[in-house]
Amino acid sequence: MNWDDLRIIAAVRDEGTYAGASARLRIDETTVGRRLSRIQRDLGVPLFDAVDGLRRPTRHCEAVLEHVGAMAAHAAAIDRIKESQPGPVGRLRIASTNAVAEELLAPHAASFLRGHPGLTLQFLTSSGNVKFSRWQADLAIRLRKPEKGDFTISKLGEVGLYFFEPADRSGAEPVACVYPDELDAIPEQQFLRAKRLTNVRCVTDNVRIIRTMIQSHQPRGSVKIPRVWSLETPPPDDRRQRR
Structure with a gap:
C-alpha cells in the first residue's frame, strides 16, 4: 500500500467529497478519484457509498x-524525532585537498562539531575532482x-602564493618541487610552469612535504599561505619571516 493513497481514504472520509479531499491534500480532484478507484480495485471491496451527494465510508x-x-500516529511520531535534535542531522562529506583540510578546516572542526551535535564530518582528501553524479561527496x-x-x-576566500628559492645559489642547482599533472589548471601550477623551472625532481600535492623540503633550504617551490578566508585562519608569523 502507498501511504499517500491511504491518506486519500482518510481525507475523503473527513471531507465527504472528492473535491474536499482534493483541496485538503492539494492534489487534483481527478487524481483523488483515480487513486481511490485503484485502492478499491486492489482491495476488492467498496470503500465509500454515495449518499445524498456525499461519500459515506463502508464497514470495509x-x-x-x-x-x-x-x-498516521506513527508517522507523526517519526516526524517528532527531529525535534529532539537541534540543528542539522547527518553525515557531511567534504572533499578537499590535503592542504585545505589540514590548514583551514581541521583547526575549526572541533568547535563546529560542538555547535552542531547532530552532524558528523567526513573529510575526503584528494587532489582529484569528485563525481557528484555518483554521490561521492556532499x-x-x-x-x-x-x-x-x-x-x-x-x-x-583568497589564497596568497609565495615562491621560495634558496638565497645562496653558489652550490648545485636546487631541486624544484611542483604539483602533479592533474593540478595543471590551478594558479600555483600555472605560475610554476611560467617560471620554466629546471631540475624538477619532486612532484607532490602534499604541502607538508613541500614545506619540509623548503625548510631544508634546498629546493624551490611554492606553498599556499591563507591570507583571507571565511574561517579567518591567520597566516603564521614564521612563514612571513621566511618569505
Whole structure:
C-alpha cells in the first residue's frame, strides 16, 4: 500500500467529497478519484457509498481507517524525532585537498562539531575532482570552478602564493618541487610552469612535504599561505619571516 493513497481514504472520509479531499491534500480532484478507484480495485471491496451527494465510508472502509489512523500516529511520531535534535542531522562529506583540510578546516572542526551535535564530518582528501553524479561527496572545496555542471558555488576566500628559492645559489642547482599533472589548471601550477623551472625532481600535492623540503633550504617551490578566508585562519608569523 502507498501511504499517500491511504491518506486519500482518510481525507475523503473527513471531507465527504472528492473535491474536499482534493483541496485538503492539494492534489487534483481527478487524481483523488483515480487513486481511490485503484485502492478499491486492489482491495476488492467498496470503500465509500454515495449518499445524498456525499461519500459515506463502508464497514470495509472503517476497518481500513483504523489502520490508517495508527499509521498516521506513527508517522507523526517519526516526524517528532527531529525535534529532539537541534540543528542539522547527518553525515557531511567534504572533499578537499590535503592542504585545505589540514590548514583551514581541521583547526575549526572541533568547535563546529560542538555547535552542531547532530552532524558528523567526513573529510575526503584528494587532489582529484569528485563525481557528484555518483554521490561521492556532499561538498567540495576547490581552488578553481568546475568546467561544467550545475552547481551552487560560493567563494570562500583568497589564497596568497609565495615562491621560495634558496638565497645562496653558489652550490648545485636546487631541486624544484611542483604539483602533479592533474593540478595543471590551478594558479600555483600555472605560475610554476611560467617560471620554466629546471631540475624538477619532486612532484607532490602534499604541502607538508613541500614545506619540509623548503625548510631544508634546498629546493624551490611554492606553498599556499591563507591570507583571507571565511574561517579567518591567520597566516603564521614564521612563514612571513621566511618569505
